[in-house]
Amino acid sequence: MKDRCISVYYREMARNFDIALIRTFTAVADHGSMTVAANMLHMTQSAVSQQIKRLEDMLGCTLFERENRGLRLTDAGERLLGNARRMLILNDDIWADMTETIVEGSVRLGVPHDLVGTVLAPVLKAYAERHPQVEISLVCGSSPELMQALDNGAIDLGIIEEPLGTSKGECLTVDRLVWVGAKAGSAYRKSPLPISMVADTCAFRPSVFAALRDDGRRWRTVFENGNIEATTATVRTDLAITTWLASTVPADLDILGAGDGLPDLPIFSVNLYLSKSEATPPATELARHIREGLMRPRQIAAA
Structure with missing residues (x-):
């Protein structure tokens, strides 16, 4: 009652x-x-x-x-x-x-290779147009490398990919890590399984190899030299498969899964970290744009 x-x-x-x-x-x-x-x-x-x-x-x-x-x-x-x-x-x-107030100065942003040209590109464009007085320096690297840059004060804020639940940063979004291969490709059937990773410091690497070990699969790495374009090329030419967040997979590639004999991969969070030093107005404003920008594409698409 x-x-x-x-x-x-x-x-x-x-x-x-x-x-x-x-x-x-x-x-x-x-x-x-x-x-x-x-x-x-x-x-x-x-x-x-x-x-x-x-x-x-x-x-x-x-x-x-x-x-x-x-x-x-x-x-x-x-x-x-x-x-x-x-x-x-x-x-x-x-x-x-x-x-909003007038913001000017400079800001250094660290972004993983796979996010800079996908989900963050429109966010950075909108920020630059709204605050033309701010000079943006972009640092690309793996998430572990960017965390080190934050600790060293080399960047003002960083976007970091981490397994869900392990982060001390601000969670912006979550996404499933998926296997990616060429359209109608056969690389995923090979043994040992050919894997192409952007870098040996890639945040996904420990989770990927742990999943393969637990599944009893043998693998070999084809590429780990820190170049996202080269990694993509090895997948498009069916030399290897790779792993990316589902939202960043190019339309001309296939998402593979359990039906293709591959083990499940964990959920990752995309987290925002600010430098341990006092945040500057350009960094604070960029953080706000990133928060809103990562939500907006999903909101508009479903509206």
Whole structure:
């Protein structure tokens, strides 16, 4: 009876959305998991669950249903999601417009090879157009190399790829590590399995080789010289397979999986780290653009 009264109160009296509830709802919807959403939002799973319950009480409907592989949106949840994404974009645009100040100076950003030309390219372009007075220096490397650069003060902020749950940075997004091969290729059938990695310091390398060891597979490395274009070429020509985050796989390559006899790979998080020294205005503003930019493509596509 008490829960029913609370639900009636929210429906009849609460007409203003709490933007924090909307942000939590979209995070759960994007990943189909309260656990993953909690990791991204730096909240406990219990807090995420409570926020979803509060939003459901406000609207008087169920937004998610549980299934074997996680959570699935109900019809009401699907109806809310598009409007929720638009609300977040408008909220963030208004906030940026009202609080923005002139930023000038320089900023050094460290980015993994596989992200600089894919998900981060439009973010960097938008930042440069909005703050033409800022000089951006881009440092590309593997995630372990970029962490060292952060510790040494060689960069002001870094985008770091790490296995989910191991990071002390700010989680921007999560993505599954996948096997990648040539279209209609056969390299994945070879033994030992030919693997092409961007560098011997690649953040994916320990997880990939551990998965192969656990699966009893033999492998050999074909390329590890720190060049993303050369790695891509070895895959396109079917000399080897590689591993990338699912969102960065080029359209002309295939994602391989268990059906191709390959072991499952773990989920990785893409994390933001700021230098241990005091953050400068250009670095702080770039961090904000990166946070919003990594969400925006997903929001617009689904709106």
